Amino acid sequence: MIRRDVAEVVTAHPLLSGLPAPIIEELAGCARNVAFEAGALLLVEGSPADTFYLLRRGRVAIEVRSPVRGPLVIETTGPGDVVGWSWMVPPYRSQFDARALEPVGAVALDAVCLRTKAAADPSVGYLLLQRVSAVLIDRLQATRLRLLDLYEAPLAR
């Protein structure tokens, strides 16, 4: 029953919506519903990347700590977004902090469980990688544009 609830939530999230039901069932086996208070850390820089999150409500800041400038916000994410990429590739260590800016509801996916399932059934791994890559590419492109410092240039730049 609980597992079906999680499966419904997983299906509704943009990252995985539209995937075949058996695949969703497989992935839901690695998922659980979680909630965070404002200020709580979902991910901690340097710690093992054993979980990633599909956000359902609330916003999360991706931060990096600077000894001189304090915590800097790299990006904020919200409902429909994915938090955590480092679980995909060795050394499976979180690169940034992820902090709840407000009460957050999310689906937590157990990365070890997912990696095991993907290794056992490459078709699951392929579909998952395809979905995650689409989001990653989107983020990378947005980051590239931000590097251009567009608003500083006068007029047509």
Place this chain on the structure above:
Amino acid sequence: MRPVLHRVVDRRRESDDVVTLALEPQGGRPWPFRAGQFHMLSAFGVGEAAISVSSPPGDAPVVEHTVRDVGPVTHAMCTAPPGTLVGVRGPFGTDWGIEGAAGDVVVAAGGIGLAPLRGAIHQLLASPRVERVFVVVGARSPAQVMFGEDLEVWATRGARVAVTVDVADRGWRGHVGLVTSLLGPLEYDPARTSALVCGPEIMMRFTARALLDRGVEPSRIRISLERNMQCGLGWCGHCQLGPLLLCRDGPVVTYDGAVPGLLLERER
């Protein structure tokens, strides 16, 4: 066309390098204009520059311009104390077409690009045919976010307002990310949506693409193109972009026909 003398009656700082000037025509009232149009402003002894009107059309006794200090003319404008006389020619160019707006309207602005849209947003919120107004704004940092008071007023008048910045520390409670990241979650109905986009051309291109991908008609996406202007009257050719003379055929154009290609050509 000769400049008409206007007096600076108020100067308001929007950010460290942006100032809004309220100008009052000497011995008269401001002439009519439409949101999106621009004036040629002259700083005497320095030169002339194209600056959009940033106040809404109406019968106010002053007309406002929001200027970013980037060079000689804009520096003179940004540092002009109240009482200074400046020259004004215009109004020139095309407008945002607010009279025809209906249904949902997405307004996307980057940096100083919010200035030419400010009057349009005020008008959209007063239009009975416009159902929902979504305002998304991108700025470099929280200190560069302009028109803070207007953003609050628009939200209380029913606009869905979201602001994002490129860089921030933890003191900033808003979004951090590209302006296009604000468009995804908006619940507008693409089939009944028009969009007004103003900012750096790369930002406008990516915003227009995100809107097109959601199903907004290209002919209902308006962007504002800026090129160096001189005469403002379609005579000198300074503002030419492909077949367009932007002082006359722009600055506001629809994102269809040759326009998307012209943007790419120019930036190669």
